[in-house]
Structure formats: structure tokens, C-alpha cells
């Protein structure tokens with residue numbers, strides 16, 4: 001197991017480099033001139049040019065990238081051009097809210113998606129099946145910003161049950177919970193569609209297998225057969241799917257956080273890019289990439305735990 | 314004469330899917346005596362598996378429908394039991410082994426856990442007791458180093474070893490009846506005979522009655538006391554094993570016996586009689602075998618021959634029987 005994890009981490013290094021490079025290149029292409037941002041609105045062109053030289057922005061991109069990596073290796077993420085705070089502390093402040101949002105979105109949506117998919121599979125072709133699949137198709141096809149706006153409209157404005165701006169506090173406080181409700185609902189909803197559909201088809205497939213017949217021949221109840229010998233096996237591909245969808249979730253987090261003014265990594269990234277805050281934008285990309293690698297690692301571990309055939313001795 | 318342990322009476326099973334409807338089993342009857350092995354032979358598709366799954370009430374419904382008949386286990390009609398009562402019998406008084414050893418065990422649980430699951434339901438064994446019993450069962454089916462194998466996953470075992478685990482699972486709660494649906498077909502020849510030896514040996518020890526479904530007449534000759542020959546969903550001949558082998562009466566059985574020596578010995582596959590089984594949705598007024606039978610005449614094609622006794626314990630469904638010196 002440890003060996004697998006180390007292997008995975010080693011494989012991740014080139015991936016990380018690739019992502020960092022792409023992020024670096026993309027930020028370069030984004031509108032805005034970081035030197036001008038740094039210099040402020042009243043600076044003369046000469047001052048801007050001098051600052052550009054100081055920041056190394058006149059160098060070829062590959063040299064700049066090399067310097068960036070070198071600084072990273074020393075743990076130096078730079079300072080935000082806008083706030084002049086260390087990027088690392090800005091990131092640190094935004095990571096916890098984003099982790100909370102992810103947690104609050106997944107904790108209900110994945111179990112619900114799995115339950116819906118299982119019910120749909122067990123009552124395949126019934127009204128329940130069709131209703132569940134209709135919901136999941138809607139969840140997949142509605143863009144996330146639209147879901148956010150609908151939720152704000154109904155649960156925020158028309159029936160003002162939940163606040164929809166900012167973060168009330170840590171997740172374990174009442175205010176924190178109230179504030180995270182709508183963002184977590186929006187972000188979770190986009191997960192229900194894929195998870196329930198994958199679960200449905202996977203359960204249907206597993207229930208046709210020979211070992212399910214053996215389970216019935218043992219005298220298990222139908223519920224036991226479905227949960228222990230159907231769903232348990234069907235979860236293997238579902239976990240893979242969830243892992244693949246995490247990228248989607250991160251993208252969704254960017255939109256959701258922006259719409260709800262939720263102070264997480266996603267909003268930080270958008271703000272940094274829009275204001276040409278180079279170092280901060282690259283810092284957020286680094287965090288998102290690391291998050292992605294970490295999630296995939298977790299998925300791999302989970303996968304090996306769910307499917308004993310994966311662990312080769 | 315002793316009472317039969319398991320008695321199937323005039324079983325009728327139909328499949329409905331879409332507009333189509335076909336009768337897979339049509340009036341099958343036989344008795345399984347305590348401590349004996351009953352062989353059921355017949356070509357692929359003749360309804361052997363459907364019959365055995367009907368006995369366990371494991372056919373998916375829909376599309377399957379048991380339309381008539383009785384399945385009596387010590388006089389109790391299983392077809393009339395509630396689902397909960399039936400569950401107590403499955404894996405308890407009645408064990409079943411399937412044809413596909415590679416896929417019949419759940420890949421995500423250890424062999425031990427799968428046996429323990431059954432012990433927990435039926436015998437109420439838990440914890441160390443259940444584990445000890447699982448190891449004991451694996452020892453019984455002669456799995457090498459059972460204390461270690463109990464924690465192995467199915468993919469760590471060979472096909473033959475997995476079938477041993479399946480047998481251990483089926484025998485976990487000392488069943489009165491063991492239904493084995495082609496338990497060795499998927500295994501290679503040497504493993505086949507080991508598994509059959511094992512089953513014979515276990516029967517001697519436990520007295521479990523076995524219903525053995527097979528393609529292989531060699532297996533029947535070695536293992537069974539009674540034989541039922543099925544053709545196109547019906548029983549066409551049944552009797553003691555010597556009667557069927559030494560004095561087969563139905564032209565189909567005679568064809569099977571004649572086919573055996575010409576095959577390369579061990580694998581007496583049954584598809585060597587010219588012609589094909591009529592498709593089950595086709596209505597046949599007379600004998601189902603008439604289309605392939607060298608002796609068929611008008612009566613055979615017009616009215617179906619009933620199963621009737623020829624000698625004591627030997628029944629055949631053929632207008633032409635008794636056929637003298639058929640074996641020679």
C-alpha cells in the first residue's frame with residue numbers, strides 16, 4: 001500500500017510541473033500588465049518599464065518560469081501585487097473555507113446520489129426510476145451558475161431562509177452552516193447527476209453477475225443481496241467517477257464561490273486573474289493542482305480498499 | 314420403499330419476454346432419494362438449469378413464471394412457501410453449486426467471509442466460532458492450507474480451488490439436498506475428477522442427497538444411482554443408472570449412449586445426434602424427438618407419448634418402447 005502511494009506521488013511530479021507551466025503560461029496570456037498594476041495608476045511609463053525589469057518580466061517566458069520554480073522550491077510564493085500580503089498567507093486563509101465548501105457539498109450529495117442510483121436500479125423501468133433519472137439529467141444539463149441563481153432567487157430572496165453572501169464563520173458554527181447552505185447545495189447538485197447515473201448503471205451490471213445468484217442461494221434477503229453483493233461491488237467504478245469529477249467540482253467551486261462571494265480559493269483565483277495579480281493567480285493554481293493530485297491519491301487508496309483485485313502482492 | 318427427500322411433480326416453467334412466451338420446462342417429475350445422487354442429463358438448452366433454479370425458487374420473475382407443479386421437500390411444497398420461509402431453506406437445508414467457479418464468488422470478500430456470512434444467517438455462528446467452522450469446511454473440501462486460504466480473495470485461487478470453496482459454502486449448514494448444476498463443466502479434466510471424487514466422498518460422510526446436472530455421461534456412470542434424461546423441457550426417460558446405461562429405451566438415450574464411445578473418451582458431449590432440438594416456442598403435437606428419431610412414424614408425430622414404466626423403476630416416454638437389444 002505504502003509503495004503504491006509513493007509510486008503515485010512520484011508519478012504526480014511531472015503532472016504538477018505540467019500544471020504549473022500551463023498555469024504560468026495562461027496567466028501570462030491573461031489581460032493586464034503586472035508591472036503597471038504594481039506601479040499604480042499614476043506611474044509614468046519609465047517607472048513601469050523599470051519595475052518590469054525589476055520583476056524580470058522582460059526576460060523570455062522560459063527563464064521566468066525557471067525563476068518561478070526556483071522560488072517555489074524555496075517556499076517563496078511571492079507577494080500579492082494588490083494587497084502586498086504574502087501569497088502563502090492569502091492562500092492559507094482561503095483554503096479552509098474551500099475545504100469546508102467541498103466537504104459540505106460532498107457529504108450529502110455523494111450518499112444521496114448513490115442512494116438514488118441504487119433505488120433507480122432496483123426499480124428499473126418504474127416511475128421512481130424515471131423520476132430519479134429525470135432529476136439527474138436536469139442536474140447534469142443545468143449550468144452551475146444557473147442553479148446558484150435559482151437557489152438564491154428562491155431560498156435567498158423569495159423565501160429568505162438562507163443568507164447568500166459571504167461566509168458566516170467556521171463550519172461548526174450556526175452562522176457558518178447557514179451561510180454555507182446555498183453554496184453547498186448548488187455545488188452538491190452538480191454531483192448528484194453523474195453519481196446517481198453511474199451508480200444506477202453499475203448496480204444494474206453487478207446485479208446480473210453470477211455471484212449475486214450465489215448470494216441469493218445462500219438465503220440472504222433481497223436488501224442484503226443488493227447492499228452487500230450489489231452496491232458494494234458497484235461502488236468501485238463510482239469511486240473512479242467521483243475522482244474524475246473532482247476537477248469538475250473545482251471548476252464549479254470557482255463559479256459558486258464567485259457568485260456567493262464566498263472567500264475561498266476559487267474566488268481568490270478569479271479575483272487574482274481579473275486584476276492581473278500574477279503571483280497570487282499562480283499560487284491559487286498551485287493549490288488547485290495540489291488539491292487535484294491529493295484527491296486522486298485518495299481515490300486510488302479508496303479504490304484499492306474497495307477492490308482487493310487491485311492490490312497485487 | 315423409502316420416502317423421497319425431494320420430489321418434483323409435473324413442473325411447468327414459462328418465460329415471457331416482450332410478446333414472446335416459451336415453455337422451458339414442461340411437466341418434469343422426478344424423485345431424489347435420501348443419501349443418493351440423481352443425475353440429470355440432456356443437451357444444452359433442454360431446461361436443466363431452469364429446473365434446478367425453480368427448485369430453489371431463484372429464477373428471475375419476470376420473465377420466468379412457474380405455472381404449475383409441485384416441489385416437495387420432505388412433503389412440504391416449496392412453491393407454496395413464503396419468500397421468508399424459502400430463504401431459510403436456501404443455503405440451509407438446500408445448498409447449490411453453480412457451473413461458473415470463476416465468477417460465482419464475490420470478488421470483494423474473502424472466501425472465509427463468504428462462508429461465514431452463510432453460517433451467520435443459518436447457524437447463528439459468530440466471531441471465532443464461525444471462522445473456525447469456515448476453516449473446518451475448507452479442510453473438508455481439501456483446500457490446501459485452509460487456515461491461510463480462509464483470508465484469501467477468490468482471485469487468489471484457481472478455478473478448481475474456487476469450486477471447492479463453493480462446495481464448502483453450499484455444505485456450510487449441513488444441507489439435506491445439494492443441487493450441483495454442472496459443477497465441473499468449466500474445469501479441466503483432472504480437476505473435474507478431483508471435484509467429483511470430493512463430492513462422492515462428502516456424500517459418504519454427510520449423507521447429503523445430490524442432484525447432479527451434467528452433460529457428461531461418464532460422470533453420471535461414476536457418480537449417480539438414478540438418472541433422468543431430459544429433452545426439450547421434458548423428461549423422456551428415467552431409471553436406475555444400470556437400467557439407463559445397459560438397457561436404454563428411448564431412441565434419444567440410445568443415441569446418446571451410442572455417441573459416447575465415438576467421442577474422445579472422457580468428454581461425452583451430447584450434441585452428436587443428427588438434427589436439432591425444436592425451438593421451445595414451437596408447438597409440437599406429437600413426440601418432441603420425432604423430427605430426429607429414426608423410428609418415428611405417424612403416431613409419434615401426432616400424439617405425444619406419455620412417460621410409462623417399462624420395468625420396475627424404469628420409465629420411458631416413447632411409443633416404440635420396449636426396444637429390444639438397443640444397446641447392441
Ligand SMILES: Nc1ncnc2c1ncn2[C@@H]1O[C@H](COP(=O)(O)OP(=O)(O)OP(=O)(O)O)[C@@H](O)[C@H]1O
Nearest residue numbers: 328330337356357358359360361362363364376593
Ligand atoms: N432468463 C431467461 N429468459 C428467457 N429464456 C430463458 C432464460 N433462461 C433460460 N431460458 C430458456 O430456457 C431454456 C432452458 O434453459 P436452461 O438454461 O435450463 O438449459 P440447460 O439445460 O441448463 O442448458 P445448458 O446445458 O446449456 O446449461 C432454453 O431454451 C433457454 O433459452
Ligand SMILES: [Mg+2]
Nearest residue numbers: 361362363494
Ligand atoms: Mg444450464
